[in-house]
Amino acid sequence: MDVTTENGKKAPSRMRLCGILFWEFAKITTMVIGGGYVILSVAENEFVRRRQWITQQDFLDMMALSQTVPGIIACNGAIYIGSRIAGFPGALTALCGTVVPPVVAILLLASGMRMLPTDSPVIEGAFLGVNSCIVGMIVATAWRLGRKSMTGWFEIIMAVALVVGMVVFEVNPGWLMVLSIPCGVGYVWWRRRRLRRAGGTC
Amino acid sequence: MSLWGLYFLFIKYGLLCFGGGYALVPLLTSDLVDTRHLMTASEFARLVAVAQVTPGPVGINTATYVGFTQHGVLGALVGTAGLITPALALVLLAMHFIARWKQSLLVEGGLSGLRPAAYGLLLVAVLVFAEISVFTAELPVEYVRGLLQGTPVEWNFYVRPLPLAIAATVAVVQIRTKFPFIWLIVISAVIGALYGLL
Numbered sequence: 001m002d003v004t005t006e007n008g009k010k011a012p013s014r015m016r017l018c019g020i021l022f023w024e025f026a027k028i029t030t031m032v033i034g035g036g037y038v039i040l041s042v043a044e045n046e047f048v049r050r051r052q053w054i055t056q057q058d059f060l061d062m063m064a065l066s067q068t069v070p071g072i073i074a075c076n077g078a079i080y081i082g083s084r085i086a087g088f089p090g091a092l093t094a095l096c097g098t099v100v101p102p103v104v105a106i107l108l109l110a111s112g113m114r115m116l117p118t119d120s121p122v123i124e125g126a127f128l129g130v131n132s133c134i135v136g137m138i139v140a141t142a143w144r145l146g147r148k149s150m151t152g153w154f155e156i157i158m159a160v161a162l163v164v165g166m167v168v169f170e171v172n173p174g175w176l177m178v179l180s181i182p183c184g185v186g187y188v189w190w191r192r193r194r195l196r197r198a199g200g201t202c
Numbered sequence: 203m204s205l206w207g208l209y210f211l212f213i214k215y216g217l218l219c220f221g222g223g224y225a226l227v228p229l230l231t232s233d234l235v236d237t238r239h240l241m242t243a244s245e246f247a248r249l250v251a252v253a254q255v256t257p258g259p260v261g262i263n264t265a266t267y268v269g270f271t272q273h274g275v276l277g278a279l280v281g282t283a284g285l286i287t288p289a290l291a292l293v294l295l296a297m298h299f300i301a302r303w304k305q306s307l308l309v310e311g312g313l314s315g316l317r318p319a320a321y322g323l324l325l326v327a328v329l330v331f332a333e334i335s336v337f338t339a340e341l342p343v344e345y346v347r348g349l350l351q352g353t354p355v356e357w358n359f360y361v362r363p364l365p366l367a368i369a370a371t372v373a374v375v376q377i378r379t380k381f382p383f384i385w386l387i388v389i390s391a392v393i394g395a396l397y398g399l400l
Contacts, residue, residue: 030257031387037327039259042383050380064316065296067323070220071289072261079293091294095286102258103282106266107275109252125398126391127255131335132365133390136372138328143377145321155318162322167329168343174220177319184315189307 017086018093025078025097030105033127038134039074039098040066041141043081049144053085056148068177074098154187203240205280208272212265212284219261226261234268241271261285335365364397 012020024046032038040063047054054062062084066076075098082094150156158180165171203211215233219226227250234240241249253263262282269281303309333340338360348355368390375381 027384029259031384033255033257037324038331041324041327045376045383060317060320061300061313063320063324064313065293065300067320068316069289069292069296070218071216071292072219072226072259072285074259075262075286075289076293079290080297083294083297088294091290095290098259099262099282099286102256102262103266103278105256105258106253106263107270107278109256110267110270110278121398122395123398126395128335128365128398129368129390129392129394130387131331132368132394133372133387135328135331135336135365136369137376137383137386138324138331139369139373140376142321142324142328143373145324149317150321154314155321158315158318159322159325162319163325163329166323166326167341172220173323173326177316177323178220180315180319181312182315184313184317185308185311188311188314192307 014086014089018089021082021085021090021094022097025082025094026101029074029098030101032134033130037073037138040077041134041138043077044141044145045137047081047085054081056145058084060145060149064177067173068181070174158183203272205273205276208269208277209280209284212269212281213287215265216285216288226264230264230268241268245271332369336362336369338362364393368393 025043028039028042028046032042044059048056048059062077062080066073066080069076075095078094078098079091082090082092084090086093150159162173162176162180165176166173215226215229218229231243231246235243235246249264249267250260253260253267256263262285265281265285266278269277269279271277273280300309300313329341339358342357342359344355345357345359372386372390375386376383
């Protein structure tokens with residue numbers, strides 16, 4: 001997992017790791033308008049693909065966890081990734097990186113700089129461009145993660161059921177995540193029992 | 203309200219916000235507006251609109267603004283800190299338990315259920331962003347529902363060519379190359395702005 005040490009490069013110090021974490025998450029949170037999932041998707045590109053600090057499997061665990069534990073999804077994700085890469089200081093710096101830019105932005109806006117003429121066609125067009133770009137980025141993330149993880153009937157049924165539950169029946173995603181836990185426990189129980197039986201007869 | 207009160211109030215919100223920042227909006231409406239009368243409904247609606255077009259997670263933006271209206275800059279910091287305190291404790295605890303009982307039926311099973319569900323949420327995020335860019339409206343769920351109930355609604359679901367081209371290009375570039383995402387966002391914003399100008 002620790003790729004930085006493998007290819008002959010010296011492993012960066014924890015200080016430096018924290019610095020990178022703060023800067024990367026600050027960059028991600030500033031450039032990305034619209035919340036959690038986008039930030040996770042961009043983080044996948046940065047930390048799983050480009051830097052290879054986190055495995056795809058671990059990233060999926062992170063997504064699962066950050067959407068189940070109460071709290072802001074982007075912050076939960078930052079805590080998980082930061083802690084994996086540089087322990088508790090990493091979790092703190094990644095979290096600060098995610099939080100500081102929006103806090104500064106809101107404070108500037110709230111202190112009277114009420115610009116943002118959202119009715120201008122140029123601004124509207126820019127938002128349209130950014131949102132289209134975000135669609136492409138999440139599709140790329142979904143493609144990469146899906147090739148590795150959406151391999152069995154159980155995974156596909158679960159993912160489809162969640163999409164249908166949210167889009168068609170408009171169920172709160174928090175409830176769907178909680179519901180998926182007993183489904184997974186049942187599935188793994190069944191799979192283990194089958195494995196045991198197969199092992200017993202051979 | 204005192205600063206401590208503000209801190210604990212937002213710790214409560216941090217604990218109650220299941221499913222991310224958007225879950226915070228109805229929670230805050232009922233609590234801040236209806237119960238505590240800390241802000242008016244229209245003030246809150248304006249805040250949510252600003253939070254959605256400002257960089258960063260919507261929940262953080264909301265907490266910062268509410269804190270600011272109560273206690274100025276200090277209040278903004280305290281409110282935001284309160285919102286993220288429970289997450290810090292809970293995520294680290296959960297990571298610890300997962301690492302410790304990785305082989306147990308409950309942890310392995312729970313994670314094998316949560317992973318594909320989280321993947322499904324990622325697909326929903328594609329739809330949510332496509333509905334405000336590539337598509338002209340939400341998925342025609344209402345249209346189908348209308349047909350089934352015999353009360354047809356108008357068909358308003360079309361695909362916009364330019365956003366579709368941007369999204370497809372970005373997806374291919376992200377899968378094939380390691381081009382930095384920031385430049386993709388900047389270039390897409392410029393193309394969109396030029397398109398809006400014409």
